[in-house]
Amino acid sequence: MSNKNNTDEWPLWEVFIRSKAGLSHKHVGSVHAVDHEMAIVNARDVYTRRSEGVSIWVVESKHLYANNPSEKDSLFDPADDKIYRHPTFYEIPDDVGHI
Numbered sequence: 042m043s044n045k046n047n048t049d050e051w052p053l054w055e056v057f058i059r060s061k062a063g064l065s066h067k068h069v070g071s072v073h074a075v076d077h078e079m080a081i082v083n084a085r086d087v088y089t090r091r092s093e094g095v096s097i098w099v100v101e102s103k104h105l106y107a108n109n110p111s112e113k114d115s116l117f118d119p120a121d122d123k124i125y126r127h128p129t130f131y132e133i134p135d136d137v138g139h140i
Contacts, residue, residue, distance in 0.1 A: 056068070058097055081099055
């Protein structure tokens with residue numbers, strides 16, 4: 042039987058905070074918690090002590106997946122042969138100004 046007071050058994054949650062000045066959430070760290078509600082409270086207490094945020098997202102770590110960095114070539118190389126995705130060969134008219 043699980044002991045809810047033993048934090049070693051609590052799941053790990055990844056914490057994302059949106060700052061007052063920012064538009065996107067940024068990963069700031071991790072917390073242990075029994076559920077998502079406790080994770081948000083723990084995240085608030087740990088990562089927004091000085092009113093740094095306006096929004097908190099928590100995701101249980103076991104639900105995050107990432108590519109293996111050693112496989113980056115096979116994952117990202119297909120974009121290299123699509124030159125139309127890179128605007129390096131377009132000429133910008135002088136009257137457009139600075140983009």
